[in-house]
Amino acid sequence: MWRRATTQSSITSLSASASLFKKPINIISHTFTSTPTPTPTPIPFHPQETDGIPPKHISRFITFVLGGPGSGKGTQCAKIVETFGFKHLSAGDLLRREIVSDTKYGSMILTTIKEGRIVPSEVTVKLILREIQSSDNLKFLIDGFPRSEENRIAFEQIIGAEPNIVLFFDCPEQEMVKRVLSRNQGRIDDNIDTIKKRLKVFEALNRPVIDHYAKKGKVHKINAVGTEDQIFEQVRPVFAAFEQDADLKAV
Ligand SMILES: Nc1ncnc2c1ncn2[C@@H]1O[C@H](COP(=O)(O)OP(=O)(O)OP(=O)(O)O)[C@@H](O)[C@H]1O
Ligand SMILES: Nc1ccn([C@@H]2O[C@H](COP(=O)(O)O)[C@@H](O)[C@H]2O)c(=O)n1
Numbered sequence: 001m002w003r004r005a006t007t008q009s010s011i012t013s014l015s016a017s018a019s020l021f022k023k024p025i026n027i028i029s030h031t032f033t034s035t036p037t038p039t040p041t042p043i044p045f046h047p048q049e050t051d052g053i054p055p056k057h058i059s060r061f062i063t064f065v066l067g068g069p070g071s072g073k074g075t076q077c078a079k080i081v082e083t084f085g086f087k088h089l090s091a092g093d094l095l096r097r098e099i100v101s102d103t104k105y106g107s108m109i110l111t112t113i114k115e116g117r118i119v120p121s122e123v124t125v126k127l128i129l130r131e132i133q134s135s136d137n138l139k140f141l142i143d144g145f146p147r148s149e150e151n152r153i154a155f156e157q158i159i160g161a162e163p164n165i166v167l168f169f170d171c172p173e174q175e176m177v178k179r180v181l182s183r184n185q186g187r188i189d190d191n192i193d194t195i196k197k198r199l200k201v202f203e204a205l206n207r208p209v210i211d212h213y214a215k216k217g218k219v220h221k222i223n224a225v226g227t228e229d230q231i232f233e234q235v236r237p238v239f240a241a242f243e244q245d246a247d248l249k250a251v
């Protein structure tokens, strides 16, 4: 199941990253298109049988959560977690945690985030996979990832499969800028200069990823303008459709 990536950087090899993760990942093979139709999952999940460790035959369900800076990804992920019991993995939060922990990548990540650029995929994929492998949950929201085709290809090569669905929060730039500038969480990239760069990076590098999954019928486009609750009412049916699957019920 683990595959060696062919795109390498000087930081670390993906084969070394993969060796950190002992358990192979199975991804639920079914997907749905623009009209969500839940497909029964063949193997129901019975938590008591797993003793905390998902058996190999039990599949994980991966959602990529995409959208520009300040489009409301994190805010909506919190609601999805509360309602549907997913595990939320924010790529940005994982990278910021590396800065605070002063790991060997910390200073490189800090510089990259300050400049609104994308951290090399090897680093980010390794952080995400470590979280997936150490979680008892089988349902993941991967927020702010993949940010580029390089991110996407690295993830798919290591996992050997694609996400089940992709949420895309579609928000006008003016609204995103307004939200980020009033976020007030002390983020080093929440300033007008970095926001302009992040918006350019979003259009240049993240759009192609959304287009890629849209062609495959995996993208659920959400109008991200409105109150948080109004937006969640568009998100809810996407996951409610899957709730009918035994192994996607909140546990
Ligand atoms: N529907 C909304 N209306 C107004 N403000 C919102 C809405 N949703 C979220 N916000 C606010 O906008 C800011 C950005 O939201 P959030 O952090 O969820 O965005 P994000 O997409 O995760 O951004 P980033 O990519 O920069 O991490 C936050 O201060 C949040 O409280
Ligand atoms: N896949 C990713 C995700 C994020 N980054 C960097 O972190 C910054 C903040 O990300 P948020 O999702 O919290 O907005 C982002 O601007 C990138 O610099 C990344 O490199 N790769």
Ligand SMILES: [Mg+2]
Binding pocket: 073, 074, 090, 092, 144
């Ligand atoms: Mg966020």
